[in-house]
Amino acid sequence: MKPSFEVSDNVIVRRFVGDISQEDIIESWKLLFKKYKDLGPYRGLVIDLLNARLLQDRNKFQKMVEFLKQQADRIQERKIAYLIDNPQVTQVILLDHQVDLLQIRPFATLKGAMDWIRI
Numbered sequence: 001m002k003p004s005f006e007v008s009d010n011v012i013v014r015r016f017v018g019d020i021s022q023e024d025i026i027e028s029w030k031l032l033f034k035k036y037k038d039l040g041p042y043r044g045l046v047i048d049l050l051n052a053r054l055l056q057d058r059n060k061f062q063k064m065v066e067f068l069k070q071q072a073d074r075i076q077e078r079k080i081a082y083l084i085d086n087p088q089v090t091q092v093i094l095l096d097h098q099v100d101l102l103q104i105r106p107f108a109t110l111k112g113a114m115d116w117i118r119i
Contacts, residue, residue, distance in 0.1 A: 044117035081113035
């Protein structure tokens with residue numbers, strides 16, 4: 001798993017393909033923080049899972065929650081949109097509820113995610 005990164009309208013978009021785990025998402029956050037030391041200029045982040053299958057694991061999900069809580073000060077001013085169109089959307093909703101310092105929402109389209117981030 002190697003996510004691609006691109007910037008569109010001051011929004012960082014990460015795209016994933018194939019099977020990915022929560023650990024893969026944590027690693028991609030670490031890569032993002034190395035690549036973009038200062039997130040100040042960016043309005044938000046999109047995590048595109050439309051061509052990926054998020055593998056479910058409760059223990060790893062909790063690790064992802066804890067990781068995001070630890071990084072909240074770096075990203076809490078940014079909206080985080082997940083592009084996902086399958087039943088795994090519940091994981092994103094749970095993530096939003098458990099990491100209450102961050103604004104995390106699921107979307108089915110990039111346009112919907114970008115419109116929300118721009119508000």
